[in-house]
Amino acid sequence: MNDNKIKYFSTGEFARLCRVNKKTLFHYDEIGLFKPDKILDNGYRYYSEYQLEVFDFILALRDIGMPLKEIKGLIDTRNITSVLEVFEFETNKITEEIKKLQRTKQMIGNKIKTLHDSFHYTEQIIIQEQEEESLILSNPLDGTKEPYDMENYMAHLDYCYANELAIGYPVGAMLTKEKLEQSNYYKYDYYYTKTDRHQRNEKLEIKPKGLYVVGYIRGYYDKTPLLYDKIMKYIKAHNLCIIGNAYEDVLVDAVAAKEKNDYMIKASIQIQER
DSSP states (O other): OOGGGSOEEEHHHHHHHHTOOHHHHHHHHHTTSSOOSEEOTTOOEEEETTHHHHHHHHHHHHHTTOOHHHHHHHHHHOOHHHHHHHHHHHHHHHHHHHHHHHHHHHHHHHHHHHHHHHTTOOSSOEEEEEOOEEEEEOSOOOTTSSSSOHHHHHHHHHHHHHTTOOOSOOOEEEEOHHHHHTTOOSSOSEEEEEEOTTOOOTTEEEEOOEEEEEEEEESOGGGHHHHHHHHHHHHHHTTEEEEEEEEEEEEEOTTTOSSGGGOEEEEEEEEEEO
16 A cells, blocks of 8 residues: 555654553553554654554553553454454453442442431431332341340341342341330341342342331430330320331441441331321
8 A cells, every 4th residue: 555645643643642641652662562653764753544443452451451461462463363352351351340330339329318318317206108118138036136136137148248139228127016016126026138129039028118107316226215115106196007017227327427326227117097
């Protein structure tokens, strides 16, 4: 091909076109990774239009973390088979990385939602319409364990992590309707972890959509019996009927609070008017 018909770029022009610093081109030349297409007698370096694709390839491999030494080896010996193998391998690696990033984004997003819920804190007992939620339940808790069933708690966490069900929500606790009616607020029946609405799992429990009496409390978990006592007095005073369990969500925990007294807990009990 006639050399006059080939478009050439100076080092500065090529660097601007590829959005890199000229020092990058000089460095790649020094290590033999990417050299100018031609160098004039006066030392001026020129890159041809045909080198753009190769340089984009180098940058793509660099940006996904491949060492320059490996990139050089591939460029020096490249053929259809070797390049295809690299593309397929790196595509799979990128796909896995995207999944991890999406999961991290989901976890952070759920942390944000939980913390935003803490802004609704009030010392008053309120009635709130709540949406359906999907929960992963622990095994039934052993009420004889003191101060709580640590074995079941750890087993529940292990299960959620092993099955990728931990998506940023703190572990909650459930009290059955029977426990509430017996004023037994000190021994939970289950631990639970909120999960995706469409998650299929043998431990899945649906928290029903409906009306809930809701109360908030600041402080550590040992203060929750006081909260339940307050909620139950409200239910009795307003002639409400308990039709479901109590769901206890931690809105602020060690992630956002240095002191236990700054924790925040929300308890919700499903009710209907008599």
